[in-house]
Amino acid sequence: MSALIELRNIWVEYGDKIVLERVSLQLAEGSFVAVVGPSGAGKSTFLRLILGQEPPTRGQVLLGDMPMRAECGPDRGVVFQRYSVFPHLTTLRNVMFGIECGQAPFTARLFGAQRRAARDKAAEMLAAVGLEHSLDVYPAQMSGGMQQRLAIAQALVKHPRILLLDEPFGALDPGTRLDMHALITRLWQEHGLTILMVTHDIGEAFKLGTRVLAFDKRRHDPHAPHRFGATVTYDLSLDRKTLPPPALVEAVGDTDPRKEIA
Numbered sequence: 001m002s003a004l005i006e007l008r009n010i011w012v013e014y015g016d017k018i019v020l021e022r023v024s025l026q027l028a029e030g031s032f033v034a035v036v037g038p039s040g041a042g043k044s045t046f047l048r049l050i051l052g053q054e055p056p057t058r059g060q061v062l063l064g065d066m067p068m069r070a071e072c073g074p075d076r077g078v079v080f081q082r083y084s085v086f087p088h089l090t091t092l093r094n095v096m097f098g099i100e101c102g103q104a105p106f107t108a109r110l111f112g113a114q115r116r117a118a119r120d121k122a123a124e125m126l127a128a129v130g131l132e133h134s135l136d137v138y139p140a141q142m143s144g145g146m147q148q149r150l151a152i153a154q155a156l157v158k159h160p161r162i163l164l165l166d167e168p169f170g171a172l173d174p175g176t177r178l179d180m181h182a183l184i185t186r187l188w189q190e191h192g193l194t195i196l197m198v199t200h201d202i203g204e205a206f207k208l209g210t211r212v213l214a215f216d217k218r219r220h221d222p223h224a225p226h227r228f229g230a231t232v233t234y235d236l237s238l239d240r241k242t243l244p245p246p247a248l249v250e251a252v253g254d255t256d257p258r259k260e261i262a
């Protein structure tokens, strides 16, 4: 498979604080990359680099051989799934709003045939995430899992090539989480997506990912913790049955994920 995203010797610094250092990676089209690491290791910063929202202090991010532009966004096929539903809009209107913003950036309003097409597309996307019977429901009337489905439909309606997920299922109960795992796996396969997902749950990373990246600091200065940044300390390509090495479980500080995967 070809590299869709390439990072060449990336450094991210804020003043004298080094957050990421020496990150060099190639990510293949169609992969499901799970990103783990301790809090503050720069996982969200890494996603923002891929989104073009965070310019590296040094190094280069390439998307399909082209240097990343600032705020490259949906036109280059990169979509960040945020929990960003509007409480005053129904499920259907929430998803239509994304289409309207894309097609009519100044007014966010479509009319006539264009509006009907947007409605049909939004309804189709909501059916894909299992919300076909909840088109006229407001977010406050929905469970956490339904709200997360809505947020995923909002992202997918932009037809991303690359979908960025930052701890998407962290707030869900275990049963709903399992449903969401099945859903995101199906959508990843059906839509031919490349997914980068940050998670604190190493079991989830090893269950869903085709590749697991762990970010952590290789070097520590106890007198100046900001002096060294995190980098990729584990890079594991998986079939979906691979178990995490015990050292990685310990590094991320998670509970034993092996039971969940088995």
Ligand SMILES: Nc1ncnc2c1ncn2[C@@H]1O[C@H](COP(=O)(O)OP(=O)(O)OP(=O)(O)O)[C@@H](O)[C@H]1O
Pocket: 014, 019, 037, 038, 039, 040, 041, 042, 043, 044, 045, 046
């Ligand atoms: N704009 C900024 N200015 C200064 N420091 C920043 C800025 N953005 C992020 N940081 C710092 O960069 C480090 C990495 O942040 P980031 O959010 O990427 O970590 P993370 O691994 O996603 O953490 P968590 O798991 O807690 O979400 C943190 O120490 C954070 O305080």
